[in-house]
Amino acid sequence: MSINDVVIIGAGPAGLGTAIQLKRYKIEAILLEKEAVGGLLRNANLVENYPGFPNGISGRDLVELFKKQLENSQVLPIFEEALEVDYRENVFIIKTTRRVIISRIVVVASGTKPKRLPNINISKEAEKRIFYEVYHLGHVTNEKIAIIGSGDAAFDYALNLSKKNKVIILNRGVKVKCLSLIFKRALKNSYISYVESIEVEGVKYHDNNLILVCHNSTGKQEIYTSYLVVAIGREPSLDFFSKNLKMNLKRLRSLKKLYMVGDVQNGIYRQTAIAVGNGIKAAMEIYRELKGEKP
Ligand SMILES: Cc1cc2nc3c(=O)[nH]c(=O)nc-3n(C[C@H](O)[C@H](O)[C@H](O)COP(=O)(O)OP(=O)(O)OC[C@H]3O[C@@H](n4cnc5c(N)ncnc54)[C@H](O)[C@@H]3O)c2cc1C
Structure with a gap:
Protein backbone atom coordinates (compact mmCIF):
# COMPACT_ATOMS: atom_id res chain seq x y z
CA MET A 1 0.00 0.00 0.00
CA PRO A 114 -23.52 19.51 18.57
CA LYS A 115 -24.37 18.65 22.15
CA ARG A 116 -27.49 16.51 21.96
CA LEU A 117 -30.65 17.12 23.94
CA PRO A 118 -30.38 15.47 27.35
CA ASN A 119 -32.61 12.54 28.20
CA ILE A 120 -36.06 13.97 27.68
CA ASN A 121 -39.09 12.23 26.25
CA ILE A 122 -39.01 12.43 22.47
CA SER A 123 -41.29 10.33 20.29
CA LYS A 124 -39.80 8.52 17.25
CA GLU A 125 -41.89 10.61 14.82
CA ALA A 126 -40.80 13.83 16.52
CA GLU A 127 -37.10 12.92 16.12
CA LYS A 128 -37.39 13.43 12.36
CA ARG A 129 -38.23 17.11 12.86
CA ILE A 130 -35.45 17.92 15.28
CA PHE A 131 -32.29 19.47 13.82
CA TYR A 132 -28.94 20.59 15.18
CA GLU A 133 -27.99 22.85 12.24
CA VAL A 134 -30.24 25.13 10.19
CA TYR A 135 -28.55 24.31 6.90
CA HIS A 136 -30.96 21.40 6.52
CA LEU A 137 -33.98 23.72 6.82
CA GLY A 138 -33.03 26.08 3.97
CA HIS A 139 -36.06 24.98 1.91
CA VAL A 140 -38.64 25.49 4.71
CA THR A 141 -41.02 28.46 4.37
CA ASN A 142 -44.03 29.83 6.29
CA GLU A 143 -43.61 27.50 9.23
CA LYS A 144 -43.21 28.02 12.94
CA ILE A 145 -39.82 26.88 14.19
CA ALA A 146 -38.65 26.65 17.80
CA ILE A 147 -35.00 26.98 18.78
CA ILE A 148 -33.61 25.85 22.13
CA GLY A 149 -30.51 27.77 23.23
CA SER A 150 -29.14 31.07 24.43
CA GLY A 151 -25.83 31.50 22.61
CA ASP A 152 -24.60 33.05 19.36
CA ALA A 153 -25.69 30.04 17.32
CA ALA A 154 -29.29 30.07 18.64
CA PHE A 155 -29.79 33.76 17.79
CA ASP A 156 -27.93 33.52 14.46
CA TYR A 157 -30.08 30.50 13.51
CA ALA A 158 -33.18 32.51 14.44
CA LEU A 159 -32.19 35.46 12.23
CA ASN A 160 -31.49 33.07 9.38
CA LEU A 161 -34.78 31.14 9.66
CA SER A 162 -36.86 34.29 10.25
CA LYS A 163 -36.33 35.34 6.62
CA LYS A 164 -38.99 32.81 5.62
CA ASN A 165 -40.56 31.60 8.88
CA LYS A 166 -41.73 32.55 12.36
CA VAL A 167 -39.28 31.62 15.07
CA ILE A 168 -39.49 31.24 18.83
CA ILE A 169 -36.29 31.02 20.90
CA LEU A 170 -36.58 29.14 24.19
CA ASN A 171 -33.98 29.88 26.87
CA ARG A 172 -34.15 27.74 30.00
CA GLY A 173 -32.43 30.50 32.03
CA VAL A 174 -32.30 34.28 31.88
CA LYS A 175 -28.69 34.67 30.80
CA VAL A 176 -27.87 35.22 27.12
CA LYS A 177 -24.43 34.13 25.88
CA CYS A 178 -24.65 35.97 22.60
CA LEU A 179 -22.96 38.93 20.95
CA SER A 180 -25.06 41.91 21.98
CA LEU A 181 -25.49 43.21 18.42
CA ILE A 182 -26.94 39.86 17.30
CA PHE A 183 -29.19 39.67 20.36
CA LYS A 184 -30.53 43.17 19.68
CA ARG A 185 -31.16 42.36 16.01
CA ALA A 186 -33.15 39.30 17.01
CA LEU A 187 -35.24 41.21 19.57
CA LYS A 188 -36.08 43.87 16.97
CA ASN A 189 -37.19 41.27 14.44
CA SER A 190 -40.98 40.90 14.43
CA TYR A 191 -40.74 37.30 13.16
CA ILE A 192 -38.73 36.24 16.21
CA SER A 193 -40.06 35.85 19.73
CA TYR A 194 -37.84 35.13 22.69
CA VAL A 195 -38.94 33.40 25.90
CA GLU A 196 -36.83 33.04 29.04
CA SER A 197 -37.02 30.64 32.00
CA ILE A 198 -38.69 27.87 30.07
CA GLU A 199 -37.49 24.29 29.92
CA VAL A 200 -38.51 21.74 27.29
CA GLU A 201 -39.28 18.44 29.03
CA GLY A 202 -40.61 16.39 26.14
CA VAL A 203 -41.37 16.49 22.41
CA LYS A 204 -44.43 14.79 20.91
CA TYR A 205 -45.68 14.63 17.35
CA HIS A 206 -49.31 14.98 16.37
CA ASP A 207 -51.10 15.88 13.16
CA ASN A 208 -48.05 17.28 11.35
CA ASN A 209 -46.99 19.30 14.41
CA LEU A 210 -44.33 19.04 17.05
CA ILE A 211 -45.70 19.62 20.52
CA LEU A 212 -43.07 20.87 22.93
CA VAL A 213 -44.03 20.02 26.47
CA CYS A 214 -42.48 22.83 28.51
CA HIS A 215 -42.19 23.83 32.10
CA ASN A 216 -42.00 27.40 33.40
CA SER A 217 -42.66 29.24 36.65
CA THR A 218 -46.42 29.02 36.17
CA GLY A 219 -46.48 25.31 35.44
CA LYS A 220 -46.73 23.24 32.27
CA GLN A 221 -47.25 24.69 28.81
CA GLU A 222 -47.48 23.16 25.33
CA ILE A 223 -45.94 24.93 22.32
CA TYR A 224 -46.90 23.84 18.79
CA THR A 225 -44.24 24.14 16.08
CA SER A 226 -43.29 22.50 12.80
CA TYR A 227 -39.60 22.00 13.57
CA LEU A 228 -37.24 22.19 16.51
CA VAL A 229 -33.62 23.34 16.27
CA VAL A 230 -31.34 22.54 19.19
CA ALA A 231 -28.39 24.91 19.76
CA ILE A 232 -27.19 24.11 23.28
CA GLY A 233 -23.46 24.04 22.61
C1 LIG B 1 -24.80 29.81 13.30
C2 LIG B 1 -23.33 30.06 13.14
C3 LIG B 1 -22.91 31.33 12.78
C4 LIG B 1 -21.53 31.57 12.63
N1 LIG B 1 -21.15 32.84 12.29
C5 LIG B 1 -19.83 33.10 12.15
C6 LIG B 1 -19.41 34.41 11.80
O1 LIG B 1 -20.21 35.31 11.61
N2 LIG B 1 -18.07 34.63 11.68
C7 LIG B 1 -17.13 33.63 11.87
O2 LIG B 1 -15.95 33.89 11.72
N3 LIG B 1 -17.53 32.38 12.19
C8 LIG B 1 -18.84 32.10 12.35
N4 LIG B 1 -19.24 30.83 12.72
C9 LIG B 1 -18.21 29.84 13.07
C10 LIG B 1 -17.60 29.14 11.84
O3 LIG B 1 -18.62 28.53 11.09
C11 LIG B 1 -16.60 28.12 12.33
O4 LIG B 1 -15.64 28.75 13.15
C12 LIG B 1 -15.88 27.44 11.18
O5 LIG B 1 -16.78 26.80 10.32
C13 LIG B 1 -14.89 26.41 11.74
O6 LIG B 1 -14.23 25.76 10.70
P1 LIG B 1 -13.57 24.32 10.91
O7 LIG B 1 -13.06 23.93 9.57
O8 LIG B 1 -12.65 24.36 12.05
O9 LIG B 1 -14.76 23.35 11.36
P2 LIG B 1 -16.12 23.01 10.63
O10 LIG B 1 -16.64 24.16 9.87
O11 LIG B 1 -16.99 22.42 11.69
O12 LIG B 1 -15.72 21.88 9.58
C14 LIG B 1 -15.37 20.59 9.98
C15 LIG B 1 -15.62 19.65 8.81
O13 LIG B 1 -15.09 18.35 9.12
C16 LIG B 1 -15.99 17.37 8.66
N5 LIG B 1 -15.74 16.14 9.43
C17 LIG B 1 -15.92 15.95 10.77
N6 LIG B 1 -15.57 14.70 11.11
C18 LIG B 1 -15.18 14.09 9.98
C19 LIG B 1 -14.71 12.77 9.70
N7 LIG B 1 -14.60 11.84 10.66
N8 LIG B 1 -14.38 12.46 8.42
C20 LIG B 1 -14.49 13.40 7.42
N9 LIG B 1 -14.94 14.65 7.64
C21 LIG B 1 -15.26 15.00 8.91
C22 LIG B 1 -17.36 17.99 8.91
O14 LIG B 1 -18.36 17.35 8.13
C23 LIG B 1 -17.11 19.44 8.51
O15 LIG B 1 -17.36 19.67 7.15
C24 LIG B 1 -20.59 30.54 12.85
C25 LIG B 1 -21.04 29.27 13.21
C26 LIG B 1 -22.39 29.03 13.36
C27 LIG B 1 -22.87 27.66 13.76
Whole structure:
Protein backbone atom coordinates (compact mmCIF):
# COMPACT_ATOMS: atom_id res chain seq x y z
CA MET A 1 0.00 0.00 0.00
CA SER A 2 1.43 3.41 -0.94
CA ILE A 3 2.24 5.94 1.75
CA ASN A 4 0.78 9.44 1.34
CA ASP A 5 2.40 12.58 2.67
CA VAL A 6 -0.69 14.28 4.15
CA VAL A 7 -4.30 13.43 4.92
CA ILE A 8 -6.65 16.23 6.01
CA ILE A 9 -9.81 15.26 7.88
CA GLY A 10 -12.60 17.76 7.26
CA ALA A 11 -13.30 20.25 4.46
CA GLY A 12 -14.54 23.13 6.59
CA PRO A 13 -12.64 26.44 6.58
CA ALA A 14 -9.66 24.97 8.50
CA GLY A 15 -9.24 21.96 6.20
CA LEU A 16 -9.69 24.15 3.12
CA GLY A 17 -7.06 26.63 4.32
CA THR A 18 -4.64 23.71 4.81
CA ALA A 19 -5.40 22.07 1.46
CA ILE A 20 -5.15 25.26 -0.61
CA GLN A 21 -1.85 26.31 0.99
CA LEU A 22 -0.35 22.82 0.57
CA LYS A 23 -1.32 22.88 -3.09
CA ARG A 24 0.68 26.08 -3.50
CA TYR A 25 3.73 24.08 -2.38
CA LYS A 26 2.74 21.31 -4.82
CA ILE A 27 2.14 18.95 -1.89
CA GLU A 28 -0.67 16.57 -2.77
CA ALA A 29 -2.91 16.02 0.25
CA ILE A 30 -5.94 13.78 0.55
CA LEU A 31 -8.86 15.90 1.78
CA LEU A 32 -11.59 13.79 3.40
CA GLU A 33 -15.08 15.17 4.01
CA LYS A 34 -17.96 13.20 5.48
CA GLU A 35 -20.78 15.59 4.56
CA ALA A 36 -20.25 18.74 2.51
CA VAL A 37 -17.56 21.32 1.78
CA GLY A 38 -17.80 24.36 4.06
CA GLY A 39 -18.63 22.61 7.32
CA LEU A 40 -20.42 24.62 9.97
CA LEU A 41 -20.01 27.85 8.04
CA ARG A 42 -22.91 26.78 5.78
CA ASN A 43 -25.22 27.75 8.67
CA ALA A 44 -23.95 31.28 9.29
CA ASN A 45 -26.55 33.96 8.63
CA LEU A 46 -24.20 36.87 8.02
CA VAL A 47 -20.43 36.73 8.40
CA GLU A 48 -19.31 40.26 9.21
CA ASN A 49 -15.83 39.59 10.55
CA TYR A 50 -14.17 37.84 7.62
CA PRO A 51 -12.00 40.50 5.96
CA GLY A 52 -12.69 41.27 2.33
CA PHE A 53 -16.47 41.58 2.57
CA PRO A 54 -17.23 45.13 3.75
CA ASN A 55 -20.99 44.49 3.87
CA GLY A 56 -20.70 41.00 5.29
CA ILE A 57 -21.50 37.81 3.40
CA SER A 58 -23.77 34.89 4.18
CA GLY A 59 -22.05 31.68 5.25
CA ARG A 60 -23.60 29.94 2.28
CA ASP A 61 -22.20 32.48 -0.23
CA LEU A 62 -18.78 32.42 1.41
CA VAL A 63 -18.75 28.63 1.09
CA GLU A 64 -19.58 28.96 -2.64
CA LEU A 65 -16.50 31.20 -3.02
CA PHE A 66 -14.39 28.69 -1.07
CA LYS A 67 -15.61 25.96 -3.43
CA LYS A 68 -14.60 28.02 -6.47
CA GLN A 69 -11.17 28.57 -5.00
CA LEU A 70 -10.83 24.82 -4.38
CA GLU A 71 -11.74 24.16 -7.99
CA ASN A 72 -9.27 26.77 -9.27
CA SER A 73 -6.57 25.28 -7.05
CA GLN A 74 -7.49 21.82 -8.33
CA VAL A 75 -8.12 20.46 -4.87
CA LEU A 76 -10.64 17.63 -5.08
CA PRO A 77 -12.17 16.57 -1.76
CA ILE A 78 -12.97 12.90 -1.30
CA PHE A 79 -16.41 12.44 0.23
CA GLU A 80 -15.64 9.71 2.74
CA GLU A 81 -15.80 9.75 6.52
CA ALA A 82 -12.68 8.98 8.55
CA LEU A 83 -14.00 6.24 10.83
CA GLU A 84 -10.78 5.52 12.69
CA VAL A 85 -7.31 7.04 12.81
CA ASP A 86 -4.52 5.03 14.39
CA TYR A 87 -0.73 5.44 14.54
CA ARG A 88 1.56 2.41 14.19
CA GLU A 89 5.14 1.97 13.01
CA ASN A 90 5.63 5.67 12.20
CA VAL A 91 2.59 6.05 9.98
CA PHE A 92 -1.06 6.90 10.40
CA ILE A 93 -3.63 4.34 9.35
CA ILE A 94 -6.89 6.01 8.39
CA LYS A 95 -9.94 3.81 7.92
CA THR A 96 -12.64 5.56 5.91
CA THR A 97 -16.08 4.44 4.86
CA ARG A 98 -14.51 2.96 1.71
CA ARG A 99 -10.80 2.25 2.16
CA VAL A 100 -7.69 2.30 4.29
CA ILE A 101 -5.22 5.14 3.74
CA ILE A 102 -1.66 5.32 5.06
CA SER A 103 -0.10 8.71 5.67
CA ARG A 104 3.01 10.24 7.23
CA ILE A 105 1.13 13.30 8.46
CA VAL A 106 -2.49 13.88 9.49
CA VAL A 107 -4.24 17.24 9.83
CA VAL A 108 -7.35 17.02 11.98
CA ALA A 109 -9.80 19.72 10.86
CA SER A 110 -12.97 17.97 11.94
CA GLY A 111 -14.57 20.89 13.77
CA THR A 112 -17.22 20.36 16.40
CA LYS A 113 -20.33 18.26 16.92
CA PRO A 114 -23.52 19.51 18.57
CA LYS A 115 -24.37 18.65 22.15
CA ARG A 116 -27.49 16.51 21.96
CA LEU A 117 -30.65 17.12 23.94
CA PRO A 118 -30.38 15.47 27.35
CA ASN A 119 -32.61 12.54 28.20
CA ILE A 120 -36.06 13.97 27.68
CA ASN A 121 -39.09 12.23 26.25
CA ILE A 122 -39.01 12.43 22.47
CA SER A 123 -41.29 10.33 20.29
CA LYS A 124 -39.80 8.52 17.25
CA GLU A 125 -41.89 10.61 14.82
CA ALA A 126 -40.80 13.83 16.52
CA GLU A 127 -37.10 12.92 16.12
CA LYS A 128 -37.39 13.43 12.36
CA ARG A 129 -38.23 17.11 12.86
CA ILE A 130 -35.45 17.92 15.28
CA PHE A 131 -32.29 19.47 13.82
CA TYR A 132 -28.94 20.59 15.18
CA GLU A 133 -27.99 22.85 12.24
CA VAL A 134 -30.24 25.13 10.19
CA TYR A 135 -28.55 24.31 6.90
CA HIS A 136 -30.96 21.40 6.52
CA LEU A 137 -33.98 23.72 6.82
CA GLY A 138 -33.03 26.08 3.97
CA HIS A 139 -36.06 24.98 1.91
CA VAL A 140 -38.64 25.49 4.71
CA THR A 141 -41.02 28.46 4.37
CA ASN A 142 -44.03 29.83 6.29
CA GLU A 143 -43.61 27.50 9.23
CA LYS A 144 -43.21 28.02 12.94
CA ILE A 145 -39.82 26.88 14.19
CA ALA A 146 -38.65 26.65 17.80
CA ILE A 147 -35.00 26.98 18.78
CA ILE A 148 -33.61 25.85 22.13
CA GLY A 149 -30.51 27.77 23.23
CA SER A 150 -29.14 31.07 24.43
CA GLY A 151 -25.83 31.50 22.61
CA ASP A 152 -24.60 33.05 19.36
CA ALA A 153 -25.69 30.04 17.32
CA ALA A 154 -29.29 30.07 18.64
CA PHE A 155 -29.79 33.76 17.79
CA ASP A 156 -27.93 33.52 14.46
CA TYR A 157 -30.08 30.50 13.51
CA ALA A 158 -33.18 32.51 14.44
CA LEU A 159 -32.19 35.46 12.23
CA ASN A 160 -31.49 33.07 9.38
CA LEU A 161 -34.78 31.14 9.66
CA SER A 162 -36.86 34.29 10.25
CA LYS A 163 -36.33 35.34 6.62
CA LYS A 164 -38.99 32.81 5.62
CA ASN A 165 -40.56 31.60 8.88
CA LYS A 166 -41.73 32.55 12.36
CA VAL A 167 -39.28 31.62 15.07
CA ILE A 168 -39.49 31.24 18.83
CA ILE A 169 -36.29 31.02 20.90
CA LEU A 170 -36.58 29.14 24.19
CA ASN A 171 -33.98 29.88 26.87
CA ARG A 172 -34.15 27.74 30.00
CA GLY A 173 -32.43 30.50 32.03
CA VAL A 174 -32.30 34.28 31.88
CA LYS A 175 -28.69 34.67 30.80
CA VAL A 176 -27.87 35.22 27.12
CA LYS A 177 -24.43 34.13 25.88
CA CYS A 178 -24.65 35.97 22.60
CA LEU A 179 -22.96 38.93 20.95
CA SER A 180 -25.06 41.91 21.98
CA LEU A 181 -25.49 43.21 18.42
CA ILE A 182 -26.94 39.86 17.30
CA PHE A 183 -29.19 39.67 20.36
CA LYS A 184 -30.53 43.17 19.68
CA ARG A 185 -31.16 42.36 16.01
CA ALA A 186 -33.15 39.30 17.01
CA LEU A 187 -35.24 41.21 19.57
CA LYS A 188 -36.08 43.87 16.97
CA ASN A 189 -37.19 41.27 14.44
CA SER A 190 -40.98 40.90 14.43
CA TYR A 191 -40.74 37.30 13.16
CA ILE A 192 -38.73 36.24 16.21
CA SER A 193 -40.06 35.85 19.73
CA TYR A 194 -37.84 35.13 22.69
CA VAL A 195 -38.94 33.40 25.90
CA GLU A 196 -36.83 33.04 29.04
CA SER A 197 -37.02 30.64 32.00
CA ILE A 198 -38.69 27.87 30.07
CA GLU A 199 -37.49 24.29 29.92
CA VAL A 200 -38.51 21.74 27.29
CA GLU A 201 -39.28 18.44 29.03
CA GLY A 202 -40.61 16.39 26.14
CA VAL A 203 -41.37 16.49 22.41
CA LYS A 204 -44.43 14.79 20.91
CA TYR A 205 -45.68 14.63 17.35
CA HIS A 206 -49.31 14.98 16.37
CA ASP A 207 -51.10 15.88 13.16
CA ASN A 208 -48.05 17.28 11.35
CA ASN A 209 -46.99 19.30 14.41
CA LEU A 210 -44.33 19.04 17.05
CA ILE A 211 -45.70 19.62 20.52
CA LEU A 212 -43.07 20.87 22.93
CA VAL A 213 -44.03 20.02 26.47
CA CYS A 214 -42.48 22.83 28.51
CA HIS A 215 -42.19 23.83 32.10
CA ASN A 216 -42.00 27.40 33.40
CA SER A 217 -42.66 29.24 36.65
CA THR A 218 -46.42 29.02 36.17
CA GLY A 219 -46.48 25.31 35.44
CA LYS A 220 -46.73 23.24 32.27
CA GLN A 221 -47.25 24.69 28.81
CA GLU A 222 -47.48 23.16 25.33
CA ILE A 223 -45.94 24.93 22.32
CA TYR A 224 -46.90 23.84 18.79
CA THR A 225 -44.24 24.14 16.08
CA SER A 226 -43.29 22.50 12.80
CA TYR A 227 -39.60 22.00 13.57
CA LEU A 228 -37.24 22.19 16.51
CA VAL A 229 -33.62 23.34 16.27
CA VAL A 230 -31.34 22.54 19.19
CA ALA A 231 -28.39 24.91 19.76
CA ILE A 232 -27.19 24.11 23.28
CA GLY A 233 -23.46 24.04 22.61
CA ARG A 234 -20.83 22.14 20.67
CA GLU A 235 -17.85 19.93 21.51
CA PRO A 236 -14.76 18.80 19.53
CA SER A 237 -15.49 16.13 16.94
CA LEU A 238 -12.84 13.49 17.63
CA ASP A 239 -14.69 10.18 17.87
CA PHE A 240 -12.42 8.63 15.23
CA PHE A 241 -9.20 8.71 17.30
CA SER A 242 -8.06 5.20 18.27
CA LYS A 243 -7.14 4.52 21.90
CA ASN A 244 -3.51 4.23 20.91
CA LEU A 245 -3.61 7.58 19.09
CA LYS A 246 -5.22 9.30 22.07
CA MET A 247 -2.37 8.06 24.28
CA ASN A 248 0.27 9.39 21.87
CA LEU A 249 -1.48 12.63 20.92
CA LYS A 250 0.80 15.06 22.72
CA ARG A 251 3.96 13.40 21.40
CA LEU A 252 2.70 13.24 17.81
CA ARG A 253 1.72 16.89 17.91
CA SER A 254 5.10 17.95 19.23
CA LEU A 255 6.84 15.79 16.59
CA LYS A 256 4.76 17.67 13.97
CA LYS A 257 3.22 14.49 12.64
CA LEU A 258 -0.29 15.35 13.76
CA TYR A 259 -1.86 18.80 13.48
CA MET A 260 -5.15 19.99 14.95
CA VAL A 261 -6.59 23.07 13.27
CA GLY A 262 -9.74 25.16 13.55
CA ASP A 263 -12.72 24.73 15.83
CA VAL A 264 -11.68 21.24 16.89
CA GLN A 265 -9.02 22.83 19.12
CA ASN A 266 -10.00 26.47 19.43
CA GLY A 267 -12.28 26.22 22.47
CA ILE A 268 -14.44 29.33 22.67
CA TYR A 269 -12.49 31.03 19.87
CA ARG A 270 -14.47 29.39 17.10
CA GLN A 271 -14.30 31.75 14.10
CA THR A 272 -13.79 31.24 10.37
CA ALA A 273 -10.75 33.50 9.98
CA ILE A 274 -9.01 31.77 12.90
CA ALA A 275 -9.78 28.33 11.45
CA VAL A 276 -8.47 29.30 7.99
CA GLY A 277 -5.36 30.86 9.59
CA ASN A 278 -4.70 27.72 11.65
CA GLY A 279 -4.95 25.66 8.45
CA ILE A 280 -2.54 27.85 6.50
CA LYS A 281 -0.04 27.84 9.35
CA ALA A 282 -0.17 24.04 9.61
CA ALA A 283 0.45 23.76 5.84
CA MET A 284 3.48 26.06 6.14
CA GLU A 285 4.86 23.95 8.97
CA ILE A 286 4.24 20.74 7.02
CA TYR A 287 6.13 22.18 4.05
CA ARG A 288 9.13 22.89 6.24
CA GLU A 289 8.94 19.42 7.80
CA LEU A 290 8.78 17.63 4.46
CA LYS A 291 11.61 19.76 3.09
CA GLY A 292 13.65 19.06 6.21
CA GLU A 293 13.95 22.77 7.09
CA LYS A 294 14.29 23.51 10.77
CA PRO A 295 12.85 26.70 12.21
C1 LIG B 1 -24.80 29.81 13.30
C2 LIG B 1 -23.33 30.06 13.14
C3 LIG B 1 -22.91 31.33 12.78
C4 LIG B 1 -21.53 31.57 12.63
N1 LIG B 1 -21.15 32.84 12.29
C5 LIG B 1 -19.83 33.10 12.15
C6 LIG B 1 -19.41 34.41 11.80
O1 LIG B 1 -20.21 35.31 11.61
N2 LIG B 1 -18.07 34.63 11.68
C7 LIG B 1 -17.13 33.63 11.87
O2 LIG B 1 -15.95 33.89 11.72
N3 LIG B 1 -17.53 32.38 12.19
C8 LIG B 1 -18.84 32.10 12.35
N4 LIG B 1 -19.24 30.83 12.72
C9 LIG B 1 -18.21 29.84 13.07
C10 LIG B 1 -17.60 29.14 11.84
O3 LIG B 1 -18.62 28.53 11.09
C11 LIG B 1 -16.60 28.12 12.33
O4 LIG B 1 -15.64 28.75 13.15
C12 LIG B 1 -15.88 27.44 11.18
O5 LIG B 1 -16.78 26.80 10.32
C13 LIG B 1 -14.89 26.41 11.74
O6 LIG B 1 -14.23 25.76 10.70
P1 LIG B 1 -13.57 24.32 10.91
O7 LIG B 1 -13.06 23.93 9.57
O8 LIG B 1 -12.65 24.36 12.05
O9 LIG B 1 -14.76 23.35 11.36
P2 LIG B 1 -16.12 23.01 10.63
O10 LIG B 1 -16.64 24.16 9.87
O11 LIG B 1 -16.99 22.42 11.69
O12 LIG B 1 -15.72 21.88 9.58
C14 LIG B 1 -15.37 20.59 9.98
C15 LIG B 1 -15.62 19.65 8.81
O13 LIG B 1 -15.09 18.35 9.12
C16 LIG B 1 -15.99 17.37 8.66
N5 LIG B 1 -15.74 16.14 9.43
C17 LIG B 1 -15.92 15.95 10.77
N6 LIG B 1 -15.57 14.70 11.11
C18 LIG B 1 -15.18 14.09 9.98
C19 LIG B 1 -14.71 12.77 9.70
N7 LIG B 1 -14.60 11.84 10.66
N8 LIG B 1 -14.38 12.46 8.42
C20 LIG B 1 -14.49 13.40 7.42
N9 LIG B 1 -14.94 14.65 7.64
C21 LIG B 1 -15.26 15.00 8.91
C22 LIG B 1 -17.36 17.99 8.91
O14 LIG B 1 -18.36 17.35 8.13
C23 LIG B 1 -17.11 19.44 8.51
O15 LIG B 1 -17.36 19.67 7.15
C24 LIG B 1 -20.59 30.54 12.85
C25 LIG B 1 -21.04 29.27 13.21
C26 LIG B 1 -22.39 29.03 13.36
C27 LIG B 1 -22.87 27.66 13.76
